Each structure stands twice: as C-alpha cells, then as structure tokens.
Amino acid sequence: MGTVVIRPASSAWLHVAEHLARLREYRDLLLTLSLHRISVRYKQTSLGVLWAVLQPLLMMTIFTAVFSVLARMPSDGVPYALFAYTALLPWTFFSTSVTNGTNSLVSHTQLITKVYFPREILPITYVVVALFDFAIGFLVLLGLLAWFHVPLTLQIWKLVPVVALLASWSLAVSLVLAAIQVRFRDVGVALPVLVQLWMFASPVIYPLSVVPESWRSWYLLNPMAGIVSACRDILARGGTLDGAPLRAAVIVTAMALPAAYLFFKRAEATMADVI
C-alpha cells in the first residue's frame, strides 16, 4: 500500500478507481463477514440450517393455498406450486438482501464511527448471504421438479447470468436505500410497505402474460419483472426466454448500479458524522 490521499468530502467520491482498488484490498473482510453472517444466523435455533429449506417451502405452500386454490390465479400451464416457487426464489433474494442491506449501515453504527473500511461491504455481505440462500433454495427446487415430473434441461446455464443480474440490481437498490437511511430513518420505516408493493408490481403471484399490452413498457422498467419471469422460464418452462423483459432489466441495471455506487460513495464520506 503506497501513498493514500484523503480528500475533501466534496470530491472524494469521484476517484472511482481508488475506491474499487480499496474494495479489492478488503476482499478478506467481505469473505469473513459473509461467512460469519451465514454461520451466525441459525445459531441458537433448534432446527438450524433446516430453516433455509423450510422457509421457501412454507412460503410456496401459503402462496399456493391463497392464490391458486382460493383466488384461482392463472399460471401458464405450470403447476402453481412450481410456478410460485420459481418466482419466490429470485424474489426472496431481492427482498431479503434489500431489507437487510438498507439497515446494514445503521445497524453497524458502532463500527462505522470507530473503524474505516469500504462501507459498501456491509450491504454486499447481505447479497452474498442471499446467494447462499438461493443455492439452498435451488437444491429444494430440484426435489420439486422431480416431484412434478418436470425435466431439467441444459438451458439451466442461463440461470447464471440471470442471477448475476439479480445480484447487481439488488445491490444497486440496497446501496441507494442504505445511504439514504443513514440520514433519513424514514426509509427503514417505509421499507416493508415498499417491498410488499414491489412484489405486487412484479410477476410473482401472477404470470407476466396477464399484464395488459398497453402497460408493458412501463411495467418492464422494473427489472424484477424481467428477472422473475426469466427465472420462471428457465426453471419451470424449459428455458425458452422472452427477450424483451430481460433486455429492459439489463439496460436499467447497467445504468442503475454505477449511479448507485457513486451516490453511495458521496454519502459515505460524511456518513460517520450523521449516522
């Protein structure tokens, strides 16, 4: 580590290359912190890591009971349980990483006012934890596919870029909300409602096909629309992707993530003063 220049808050955030180099230097912290989050979560629970399997299954059961059995929601010819589960997988990723990520800075006030490290590591660790949950949820899905006699195709590789997109978008939203939350705790209060609303604005309980054509272009500005339906197409419907929704998700995320990072870095410079 050579020379370090500490600049005024008003210009510090502009030196993106330095920030990324610093983040690289702290990759051990990112790893250690993420591993500890995973290992700590189920300590002092009697079921332990079984919860990671139970949680999505219970959600799937509730959704199936309410939306399929009672509300008779269409599901594009896929068994509703599978239809719901393949959407819940990416949706839970998004909602947990954003909820935890938004609160990650204010819940580590002690650290932030005492030690320096790239603050974005805190929201990123929750994205890593969500990836871990996603992996477990995926194993459960393999069981479900066998149960419903739905064959797994080679198209499954498409899941990798889609999950990368999902992680990027979740991180972008977390960075912005976390930075605002430091100054305005209103964000944390409003977040549960926002997440709930967001779920209904994404094709989680209903198929994308029921969204009227005239709303489509607006509807697809929400990257979760493209991501959720892509996951469902890959996992439950043999991997034939609908290009337009995914393209919209890629474009919006590609613009949002760099902007969110810069916004976060600008807020970071004086975060410890106001937290």
Add this chain to the structure above:
Amino acid sequence: MIDVRFDAVSKRYRLRHGPRAAGREQEFWAIHDVSFDVAQGETLGIIGHNGAGKSTILKLLSRITAPTTGTITLNGRLAALIEVGSGFHPELTGRENIFLSGSILGMKRREIARKLDRIIEFSGVERFIDMPVKWYSSGMYVRLGFGVAAHLEADILLVDEVLAVGDAAFQARCCDRIAELRRAGTTMLFISHDLTSIARLCDRAMLMDHGRIALAGAPADVIRQYQHLVGAACASEVAGAAAAARAGAARVADVTFIGVDGEAIAATYTGDPLCAAVDIDVTAPVHDAVVEVFYYTRDGRTLHCQQSTALSGGAITLVPGRRRIEFTCDAMGLQPGVYAIGASIRERAGAGAIDWWYGSRVLTVEPGKSVRGYFYAPHEWRWADARAAIAHHPADV
C-alpha cells in the same frame, strides 16, 4: 521522508436541532486550517482541551470521516490502536472474532492466522478462546479487542488514550508493545491527556486550541504552554512580559529525589520522608526568588506544590552558578501511583515564571502507610478523657 501531511485541513460539522423539517442548523468548525507534517519514524503527541480538535484529527486520519476542505497525505499503511470490541459478534467464539475484527481493521486472513497465538497470549484469554464472546467478562472483551489492534502491521500508528484500557499489568504490556513498534521505526501519532506519556514517548508535541494549532515543538515546551492554559492563575500580559525580560536569568536543570541514605531514588512509599532536590543554573542574579516543585497527576492536574517561601519565609537570592535547593518533608502523603514532576522559578513580585520546567521525570509512590481517601497526613492519637483511659486499663487501678 514525510509520512503524514496535513495540508490546510478544515472540518465543519453541522449541528441540527430538532427534526429536519424545522431546519435550524448551526455550523461548527472542529478544526480550521490545520497544517502539519510528521516525519518517518517520528512520534508526535497531540494535546489539548476536550473539544480542541484532537479527536477530529484522529477521525480524519483514520478515514472515518472526510475533511471539508484540504487534503491529508499518508505514506504507508495506517492503523489505529483502538479497542475494537465493538466489531465483535457475541455469538462467535473468541477465535472467530479475532478473524472478524482483524479483517475489519484491514488485515488479511493469512496475516491473522500467523499472529493468532500472539494475539491470544497478549489478551490473556487462552482458556476461553473457543467460547462465544457473549460469555466473556467485560475485561476479557476489551483485552481481546485491543490485542487484535495491537498486532496490526502498520507504518503509521494512531494511539488514542491507550492507557485507559485494562488493568495495570495489561497497560504495561500495551506500553511495551508501543515501545517495541517505536523502536521498529513506526511513525506514531499519540493523542492523549496523559502528559507524562507525551513527555516520555514523543519526539515532538502539538497543542490544539479551539480547532487550531496553538503551538508545536519540543514536548516540554508544549506541555509547559498547556499547563499555562490549564492553570487557573494565568499571568497578566504585563507580568508575562516582565517575566519574559527576566527569562534566561535562571533555569531549572533537573529535579531529583534523594533517599535517606543520600542516594537518588525513583520510588518512595506513602508516609515516608521525601527529599526533592532542584538543580538550578543561574546566569544573572535573581532577587527574592521563589522556587516551586509541582506534583501532577498523569493527566496534568496539579496535586501538590512545594514552595521555597513556605520553607524558610526568608528571601532567596540566586547568584550565578549551579545551585541546589532541597525540599524535605517528614511524611509524604501522596497515595500509591505515578506522578509527573514539574518545577518553576519566579520572582515573588512577578506573576510570570522565569523558568518552568516539565521534564520526563516521574515519581513512583509504592504502598506504604495505608491511604483511605485521597492522601495520607501524619497523625497521632491519644485519649482526650482521662477516665476513659482508666476504664480501658482496669489493671492500672
């Protein structure tokens, strides 16, 4: 080679009253236009009142917050020697927490693994290292947190009130560690109220006052200035100027303590006789001089002062040459501890000092006569009532 450079650094805080909607804001400059350099291998002490800007300098250096204007340049890896227990997770074991807080402080996992044994030994928690830290006592918690920070590899080290942590044995270990790093050529910034440590450890000191550098220079001079700022009896400017004109007439060369056998001693016992010898180099005669010896706590408060006027009542005239004045007391009443020593020469009529000495000399007082309260004073007792004495000794009747 310069390791730390502050270039016209200012930091503004906005203080807000009530909810944001009310919008009443107050500005406050914690430090203003501060510039200084620290050379490689140098130890700089920063002193000042609470709110003078010391902690702000620390926060800016450790990058917790960014300056409002100005830039800071660091050459090399900087580490802050602070207690990092706040980075611990209660559910994780001591060992896991060493990895966690070590990486929060910027250490690589490999580096932590290499130092693990030393950290555990330093913290003295060997037996409990595989236990969740939520079961640790608060002392163990703090020692472990501090132990991790003490083993950082750094070119520049920030030390903030290190001696406030742990018991005496642990503090001694911390001091050893600091001395070891200093010998290894680590550049240090030492922020403390402990003037004794500043005088002993630092090559240079800097006095902060209201967000600006009031004085920088040799630790003894800076501490002297700080004592002036702290001291309730501030010399008026006229008297100060008069003293300045006399300054140089006499200088305190040293203060030593002498035991009953006439040898110099560094430690004594509460309630024992004590003799303090002040060596003075006189270059021009000083009439009606007053010589004083001060005993300070580590954070610079005056506990006790011995004055030459109180000793003899007569006027002292200092004539050129090396002079020695001895202050003796039959039973020194300080409780066990370590005290910083100062001495001054002034004229009885003038308010300012001709010389004010604040060396790195300390007096260690070991437990002697028992002290309940703040100090020991020699005392005897007898029966005030003759009949009570009789009642107590029936055999004498």
